[in-house]
Amino acid sequence: TYQIELENINKYYGGYHALRDISLGIEPGEFVALVGPSGCGKSTLLRTIAGLEGISGGTLRIAGETVNDRAPRERDLAMVFQSYALYPHMTVRRNLTYSMRLKRRSKADMERSVEEIARITGLESLLDRYPRELSGGQRQRVAMGRAIIREPKAFLFDEPLSNLDAALRVHMRSEVRQLHNRLNATSVYVTHDQIEAMTMADRVVVMRAGVVEQMGAPLDLYDRP
Ligand code: ADP
Ligand code: ADP
DSSP states (O other), X not given: OOOEEEEEEEEXXXXXXXXXXXXXXXXXXXXXXXXOSTTSSHHHHHXXXXXXXXXXXXXXXETTEXXXXXXXXXXXXXXXXXXXXXXXXXXXXXHHHHHHHHTTOOHXXXXXXXXXHHHHHTOGGGTTSOGGGSOHHHHHHHHHHHHXXXXXXXXXXXXXXXXXXXXXXXXXXXXXXXXXXXXXXXXXXXXXXXXXXXXXXXXXXXXXXXXXXXXXXXXXXXHOX
């Protein structure tokens, strides 16, 4: 479990100043939600942590090491998106092991990992199904399983539940949070849904127009007029 530190992060898209001097420390094991109106820079911030987006200034540290110039695959983070990005022609099992195959892990080793991930994500009975044979929540669990199987240092979630219907969304909130706890992970979770942020996060960071406007524990923010 790892600390993520942002120090004076700035990001320009051409002349547009999308992230303005953002400083933020995320503690090992913490679950932080990033909220704010559309266009305020939530995704951009998440993508800079992932290394999918370069920064124009500032320092980004993961587990104490500066990663500004590291490629995404060298940052040991797992992203979970709202589009599940599963391979439709592969079973759940193959979807889970695909990235391990590329890493040339032994067959026995992969089997062990798949069983463990299936247990954690509740996919034991679904390993031989294809994505089209799964519900939205089950697909999202496969997507999370694929992220976990990489044994990442931290999770970056970009509105992972926004494609699900309301009831499932509420259920998956607690599933994601339980997963975070069980793995003792560090998580950054982008959502435009304030209730989601309040119910899931240890700390809520509110962004507006490229700056951090306020942050605090859900109840502290909630009590504020
Ligand atoms: P949010 O995730 O909070 O909705 P984004 O991080 O996606 O916001 O976008 C922040 C701002 O940066 C928006 O004004 C958006 O239009 C702009 N932006 C995002 N990506 C790009 C890009 N690739 N090129 C130019 N502007 C961008
Ligand atoms: P593919 O992207 O074709 O499925 P891999 O799963 O091996 O192949 O991913 C290739 C690279 O893409 C990885 O080394 C990693 O850097 C990045 N990547 C893939 N999935 C994720 C993820 N969930 N989170 C973060 N990075 C990922």
